[in-house]
Amino acid sequence: MSEPTTVEQYEQLLAELQIIVERLERGELSLAEALHLYERGAELAATCQQLLDMAELRVRQIADG
Amino acid sequence: MHAFTVSELNNALRAHLEEEGLFFDIWLLAEVVEFRRYPSGHCYFTLKDEQASMRAVLWRSAAERVALLPTNGEAVLAHGRVGFYEARGEVQFVVDQIVPAGIGLLNAQLAQLRARLEAEGLFDERRKRQLPVLPRRIGIVTSPQAAALQDMLTILRRRYPLAEVVLSPCLVQGELAPASIVAALRRAYTEPLDVIILARGGGASEDLAAFNDEQVVRTVALSPVPIITGVGHETDTTLVDAVADVRAPTPSAAAELVAPAIGDLRQQITELRERAESAILSRIDAQRAVVAQQHMLLQRNHPRRRFDTARQTVDDLLRRADRALARWIQFEQARLQSLHARLRTLSPQATLARGYAIAQRSDGTVITDPAQVQPGETLHLTLHAGTLRVTVETANE
Numbered sequence: 403m404s405e406p407t408t409v410e411q412y413e414q415l416l417a418e419l420q421i422i423v424e425r426l427e428r429g430e431l432s433l434a435e436a437l438h439l440y441e442r443g444a445e446l447a448a449t450c451q452q453l454l455d456m457a458e459l460r461v462r463q464i465a466d467g
Numbered sequence: 468m469h470a471f472t473v474s475e476l477n478n479a480l481r482a483h484l485e486e487e488g489l490f491f492d493i494w495l496l497a498e499v500v501e502f503r504r505y506p507s508g509h510c511y512f513t514l515k516d517e518q519a520s521m522r523a524v525l526w527r528s529a530a531e532r533v534a535l536l537p538t539n540g541e542a543v544l545a546h547g548r549v550g551f552y553e554a555r556g557e558v559q560f561v562v563d564q565i566v567p568a569g570i571g572l573l574n575a576q577l578a579q580l581r582a583r584l585e586a587e588g589l590f591d592e593r594r595k596r597q598l599p600v601l602p603r604r605i606g607i608v609t610s611p612q613a614a615a616l617q618d619m620l621t622i623l624r625r626r627y628p629l630a631e632v633v634l635s636p637c638l639v640q641g642e643l644a645p646a647s648i649v650a651a652l653r654r655a656y657t658e659p660l661d662v663i664i665l666a667r668g669g670g671a672s673e674d675l676a677a678f679n680d681e682q683v684v685r686t687v688a689l690s691p692v693p694i695i696t697g698v699g700h701e702t703d704t705t706l707v708d709a710v711a712d713v714r715a716p717t718p719s720a721a722a723e724l725v726a727p728a729i730g731d732l733r734q735q736i737t738e739l740r741e742r743a744e745s746a747i748l749s750r751i752d753a754q755r756a757v758v759a760q761q762h763m764l765l766q767r768n769h770p771r772r773r774f775d776t777a778r779q780t781v782d783d784l785l786r787r788a789d790r791a792l793a794r795w796i797q798f799e800q801a802r803l804q805s806l807h808a809r810l811r812t813l814s815p816q817a818t819l820a821r822g823y824a825i826a827q828r829s830d831g832t833v834i835t836d837p838a839q840v841q842p843g844e845t846l847h848l849t850l851h852a853g854t855l856r857v858t859v860e861t862a863n864e
Contacts (some may be wrong), residue, residue, distance in 0.1 A: 407603045407604065407629070407630070407631045408629040408630075408631075409601055409602070409603040409629045409630055409631075410603055412601070412629055412732075413601055413603075416735075416736070416739075419736070419739050419743075420739065422743065423739050423742045423743045423746065426742075426743055426746035426747060426750070427742060427746045429746065429749070429750060429753075431750070433750065433751075433754050436746075436747060436750045437747065440743055440744075440746075440747040443739075443740070443743040444740065444743065447736050447737075447739060447740040447743070450732075450736045451733065451736055453629065454629070454729055454732055454733055454736075457628035457629045457729075458624075458628050459620065459623050459624045459627075459628045459630060459631075459632060460630075460631040460632065461620065461631075461632045461634060462631065462632065462633050462634065463611070463633075463634045463635075463636060464633055464634070464635050464654050464655070464658060465635070465636070465651075465654055
């Protein structure tokens, strides 16, 4: 198998971000935890945007026509 | 010599005719006469040309799949096999597909293949899978030379550059196309793909023949992942379209269906970030309220509060002391004034005015006894209106 594709990285980060947002929204956290999670969330959002900005379609051909 | 019964002979003829499989897959171009449909649903008629004719039967099961039943005098293209009706010793053509001859042989074959595959359930809606939301690896099976590929890549680059495209090239027209497409699909099936696009740019509809090929259709049906077709123009529908999970009218449309728009992805991230922000802000607000509450409680119980009370007591006492002091001073001043008045009446001035004098030595000592002075000593006399300097002559003992 090849290394994780951009989508896989993106999906992973997005999933983490979604979990963080849900936890923040449930609001059962201590302030320190909430702030920590928020920082992580902001970081993830930025990375996701960056992945979208930097992404370049990769094209690979299997066998020749 | 062996004598057959008629039954034996007919049975042998039927076996010979049918079991050899000689006339199994026959297309007949003929005219329909004596067409009759029985209440059982079976249809009996005669197929003929100018010189010859043959009885024909269309069983109910086949008749139900025929789009349009023929009418007397109509030229048709009938597909079926030659059968032998033992009871009457008659050869008959058992029709499984019949279409007006005008449609043409290819279409007739196509219709027949479609009917067969449909009967197998290959086109069932239940077989259709949903396209993945975020495909990681997108397989494209198409001709690498065609403009269709560039169109699709352009769309994917613009809408969804996150993906990896795995191109499995094939021929899309000509005799070799079906085998080439089958091979390209099989190669694609060995890759870890999330979705496959099978595409072919527009062309004359006979150029799309490969996409109606039975092996191609069956291979598409075997796809381990959802497969989307974008074959030809909007108006072309091929059998691979029917068997695919999703049919797009064109290659470009297929690429658009496969790729989520990157703008939507950005929007999703923005929404998540905003939700995180509002969650943390409301968390902070809640914390602020808690702090305010605690602060209020703290202030209510601050030690200064007790100092304040004590200070007030002290202030009160001081104020009372001030007032007391002021009253005392007033009283003392009044007393002082009266004393001063009395003192004035006792002053030596008043006595001097009466003619007395005060004798003093130059050092200020008041002389009250003659023994204090020697003759010749100088004394100062203070009178009511001034002073005198005098010299002592004698001092009486």
